[in-house]
Amino acid sequence: xxxxxxxxxxxxxxxxxxxxxxxxxxxxxxxxxxxxxxxxxxxxxxxxxxxxxxxxxxxxxxxxxxxxxxxxxxxxxxxxxxxxxxxxxxxxxxxxxxxxxxxxxxxxxxxxxxxxxxxxxxxxxxxxxxxxxxxxxxxxxxxxxxxxxxxxxxxxxxxxxxxxxxxxxxxxxxxxxxxxxxxxxxxxxxxxxxxxxxxxxxxxxxxxxxxxxxxxxxxxxxxxxxxxxxxxxxxxxxxxxxxxxxxxxxxxxxxxxxxxxxxxxxxxxxxxxxxxxxxxxxxxxxxxxxxxxxxxxxxxxxxxxxxxxxxxxxxxxxxxxxxxxxxxxxxxxxxxxxxxxxxxxxx
Numbered sequence: 001x002x003x004x005x006x007x008x009x010x011x012x013x014x015x016x017x018x019x020x021x022x023x024x025x026x027x028x029x030x031x032x033x034x035x036x037x038x039x040x041x042x043x044x045x046x047x048x049x050x051x052x053x054x055x056x057x058x059x060x061x062x063x064x065x066x067x068x069x070x071x072x073x074x075x076x077x078x079x080x081x082x083x084x085x086x087x088x089x090x091x092x093x094x095x096x097x098x099x100x101x102x103x104x105x106x107x108x109x110x111x112x113x114x115x116x117x118x119x120x121x122x123x124x125x126x127x128x129x130x131x132x133x134x135x136x137x138x139x140x141x142x143x144x145x146x147x148x149x150x151x152x153x154x155x156x157x158x159x160x161x162x163x164x165x166x167x168x169x170x171x172x173x174x175x176x177x178x179x180x181x182x183x184x185x186x187x188x189x190x191x192x193x194x195x196x197x198x199x200x201x202x203x204x205x206x207x208x209x210x211x212x213x214x215x216x217x218x219x220x221x222x223x224x225x226x227x228x229x230x231x232x233x234x235x236x237x238x239x240x241x242x243x244x245x246x247x248x249x250x251x252x253x254x255x256x257x258x259x260x261x262x263x264x265x266x267x268x269x270x271x272x273x274x275x276x277x278x279x280x281x282x283x284x285x286x287x288x289x290x291x292x293x294x295x296x297x298x299x300x301x302x303x304x305x306x307x308x309x310x311x312x313x314x315x316x317x318x319x320x321x322x323x324x325x326x327x328x329x330x331x332x333x334x335x336x337x338x339x340x341x342x343x344x345x346x347x
Contacts, residue, residue: 055126055128055129056119056122056126056129058118058122059115059116059118059119059122059129060115060128060129060132062111062114062115062118063111063112063115063129063132063133063136064132064136065108065111066108066111066112066115066133066136066137066140067108067135067136067139067140069104069105069107069108069111069140070104070105070108070136070139070140070141070143070144071139071144072101072104073101073102073104073105073108073140073144073147073148074101074143074144074147074148076088076097076098076100076101076104077097077098077101077144077147077148077151077152078151079097080096080097080098080101080151080152080155081151081154081155083097086098088100095228096227096228098148098151098152098223098227099223099224099227099228101144101148101223102148102220102221102223102224102227103224104144105140105141105144105145105148105216105217105220106217106220106310108136108140108141108144109140109141109213109216109217112133112136112137112140112141112213115129115133116133130194130197131194134190134191134193134194137186137190137212137213138183138186138187138190140216141186141212141213141215141216142182142183142186142187142190142212142216143183144216145182145215145216145219145220145262146179146180146182146183146262147179148219148220148223149175149178149179149182149219149223149258149259149262150175150176150179152223152226152255152258153175153255153256153258153259154172154175156252156255156256157171157172174259175259178258178259178260178262178263179259179262181262181263181266182215182262182263182265182266184266185266185267185269185270186212186215186216186266186269188269188270189209189210189211189212189215189269189270190212192208192209192270196208205276205277205281206274206275206276206277206281207274207275207276207277208272208273208274209268209269209270209271209272209273209275210265210268210269210271210273210275210318210321211269211275212269214275214314214317214318215265215266215268215269215318217310217313217314217317218261218265218314218315218318219258219261219262219265220310220314221307221310221311221313221314221315222254222255222258222261222311222315223255223258224307224310225254225307225308225310225311226251226254226255228307229305229307229308230251230254265318268318268321268322273321273322273324273325274321274324274325275317275320275321276320276321278317283295298313
């Protein structure tokens, strides 16, 4: 002990056992508080074990591509507002910026499917890969779809004239609320998946709650359909009221309904409704011949119109889990009650 350090008097109310305990400040860490060299070496050894030294390169690169595509989607959605033409042009490729943003999110979905597959094939799954995947997923399937929805509706509202500013302000606040709700539920969904996830993929026959890539696909498919298919349809408008009503539904109603749809799929993400794992249930292993026919019909639909195929795929998948839940929770249960009542009457 240093001679200049005052001696702490003993507390008369402390027992002999308490007086023999080391000062608690010595266990808090710090170079000046080590009691022995052995305790210091033990602490440093634990810290060295926590450092990340090795990672798998290929799955991590694919995961980063996922996040980069989400960032590119945000960038394209921003340029759609500031661009004069609203079209992304690269050589002969001309695509609306909003649609290009949607395609970037779809490309992020492909990367999200590949990174986990590559990690499991190389038997190199790790906690680092899971955490990196979740961080990239919240950008690509949480922030990017919410930002895309926000910008495309803001552009629609900017073109409106003769509407009360109070109504416009109310719509904008509701729009921000819907975007924040969607992003928050996507983050909760990903965090819950990390906690409840099992590494054995063969046990994944269903998801608890709507997966975040599928939720993003609902918004993205409607935006791509509105940006690419609707202009071709409106290029040959009819003169009757029916054609005008259909034009309104395709051009405006789909976009203005996005905030309500976003809140709905946000609730589905954090719900306990089960959704089928498409790969494990319908593709992997030996399946009935009817599965092949359905796959061929779906590929034919993609060749005919990929925009319509995206809408049917993602919206149909999101509605399938909810429809099954309603059926088994209410209709099927009511049918069982009727059958039991009829059996009791006959008996």
